[in-house]
Amino acid sequence: MYEGTEAEIYDLVNEGRGKDYAGESRLVIDLIRTHRPDAASLLDVACGTGLHLGHFRTEFDRVAGLELSADMLDIARRRLPDVPFHLGDMRDFDLGDAKFDAVTCMFSSIGHMADVSELRAAMTCLARHTVPGGVAVIEPWWFPEAYHPGVAADVARTERRSVARVSHSSWHEGNTRMEVHYLVADADGGAHHFVETSIVSLFTRREYETAFDEASWTPTYVAGGPTGRGLFVGIRR
CATH class of the missing domain: 2.20.130.10 (CAC2371-like domains)
Incomplete structure (x- = not known):
């Protein structure tokens, strides 16, 4: 998924569809600042070609990206050569001792978890890379x-x-x-x-909230969001 030509045309297609990366990033930043005003570091999971990160890095002292597609990562690295990018799967990635004040996962990428066990694994992995009191902002896919x-x-x-x-x-x-x-x-x-x-996957709101809770997050659902599917905001316990 998102390899070869599809990775090459990804930004062009989303630009044509009117995707507002600047506006989405501002919304996410404001949510993070509401819950952790002093947040200084951010990890963007399923970061794609780095267009959200281009905005996040103006707000946070330290940012990094994680992406499953090697071709998407190549584009992100060319766009943001000073940002560390990691090839990895949100269900089981390991960045060693690195921890962040905030983690994000946009564009409903979390919906590609095949079932609730994978959803729980992803939320656990994100928690492992987040400091206590840190913030997760996750854009879900539609509820059923x-x-x-x-x-x-x-x-x-x-x-x-x-x-x-x-x-x-x-x-x-x-x-x-x-x-x-x-x-x-x-x-x-x-x-x-x-x-x-x-x-x-069409996870229910309860399934999302349970996965957050079991992975040591306290979740809140914010209706609307950048695409109408809302956003989950989790606080790391």
Whole structure:
């Protein structure tokens, strides 16, 4: 997931879809400052190409990123060469003795945990890298009662590349099946099409809160958030 061409076009597609990284980052920073005004360090888990981190690093003295996709990390490292990035899985990563005042996980990446045991493992791993009293800001996927299958279509362009993204989401064994078709046209390489399919878990609010609690977090749910799916704010006990 998010390798090769998909990693290359990731920023262009999200720019075309109107994603507001600056506004999202400000919201997250304000939530962190509300609960820990003196926070000086932050780890962004599932950091992608580093666009949130580009804003976080202006606010915190020490930032780092963790990402499962090597190709996404390559882009992030080129964008932010002074920021340490780590290749790893949020369920079992180990940064040694490194601990942070805040951890973040945006863009509903937590929804890619396959079941509640993986969700709990991820929250435990985040807790292990957070100081007592530290803050986690996690953007969930939809709760089951709020999810509605549907379609979306977007087009993004630069001078030498055009990308059309068409998606279809549907119920699949109680979760979301997301099928995304990309048509990419490059001035030098011609046009090609590829498909990315993923399953995103529809955890209940209670399942999220239980995973937080069992991993030594005290959670609060904040409705709305950057995409309407809300945000969980956890305080490390």
